Amino acid sequence: MLRSSVSNFIRPQTKAFALRTAELSKAMYVLCETGDLRGAQEAFASAASAYGRIEFLRVGPLMEANRAERILFFPDRKGIGLRQIQQLLAEKDLAATTVPGLQGKSVALQGLGALEFVLFGAGFETIATSDGAFRCAYGAAIAKNLEQMASEIAASWADPEGIAKRLAQPDAAYADYRTSTESLEAVVGLVSHGIENIRDTRINPVIANADRKANPKQALFWRSGLTMAMLDANVEGLRALVELSSVVTDPALLAEITSAFDRAETAIGAVTLQIDQALADPEQAGALVDLVGATQDLQRLIGEDLSATLGLSVGFSSLDGD
Incomplete structure (x- = not known):
């Protein structure tokens, strides 16, 4: 994998x-x-x-x-x-x-x-x-x-002698990937932390909550109207790595992860207006809240459940300064 x-x-x-x-x-x-x-x-x-x-x-x-x-x-x-x-x-x-x-x-x-x-x-x-x-x-x-x-x-x-080899064929002599467990932790960690990044830097700062109004100008690429296209690309990439790597071998867990990715993509697809207009539209603003929920489920399923299934310990994200 x-x-x-x-x-x-x-x-x-x-x-x-x-x-x-x-x-x-x-x-x-x-x-x-x-x-x-x-x-x-x-x-x-x-x-x-x-x-x-x-x-x-x-x-x-x-x-x-x-x-x-x-x-x-x-x-x-x-x-x-x-x-x-x-x-x-x-x-x-x-x-x-x-x-x-x-x-x-x-x-x-x-x-x-x-x-x-x-x-x-x-x-x-x-x-x-x-x-x-x-x-x-x-x-x-x-x-x-x-x-x-x-x-x-x-x-x-x-x-062929670079990071791809070290990640795919770990060796005790390497400084970064010494065992297959360390390589798997890196791959699963990338996905888990990527999902966290979507939620914590791309969606939550933009949508309204109990303490503040929506803030469309905190959205990435709001000027070009590419906010949702970028989120779609983020989710597409994360999903592709999970599916193409075959890292999820448990059928029940795979079904849950697939469902969560489906919900994330459905939520993104429901936001058809520019981000400032979408945030003012109850239905489309609700889709962004649904996207937050889907990312929370994905992070739990991948960062916790998948890690546990594989016997991994996924550490802190680079967003936390680790």
Whole structure:
């Protein structure tokens, strides 16, 4: 099942992210040359969804060189990253129009969040005009930076002597995966913590509760209208790893996990409006609450029940600082 996780999900999906970011980089070049904004926006959506399917793979190459934060700096609840992006656009710092220059700046300026603002945020309409030349050049540098990081991630997982081998064929001589139990704990932990991340950073801060009103501007990618598409990609990736890895061998438990994933996907599919409108609609806001419930069930089923079935101990998530 460990080899299946790598060959059936991790390698093809990291390669897909690399391909989508290469297309995004090309689309940004075309935008700056010809003004094709729609093509760049569509390429952004495809690249973002491709990342959404793998962003829970918080081991190895994604966690090296601070790539996870550089690819997607989120959440930004205090708006620090947003202010940095706005300041950079106002000052037109030419260093940010080259990949090396951009890589020397704040992580908040380097990835998908910054590029979303470039393509969909205040002033985006000017990007295909002479007044938007800096904005477009900055966006093109972000896309190239994303392409480089995605290529590095895919190459690392493709390396026959790299992390894929250590995860799929653990050995006592390795520093990270010494036994099959440690490898299984890593895989199951990635899924459990990925589900936790969906709930705690993507949904709960946005929906209303007893203490506060709904806050649509805390949603990821609200400007581009891709909030739900990203959640759909997250759940799709998590489900695919569980199913393609064949890690769940107990039929009854598999049926429960399948049902919980079905409920999560049904809830996501029920939200058809933009996130601000969905939160104001009782039925669609209720679907988001249902999604929280489905993620709670999934985390229990995978983080607790599956772990117990396999004799594993799934530790704290990276969100907890462990």
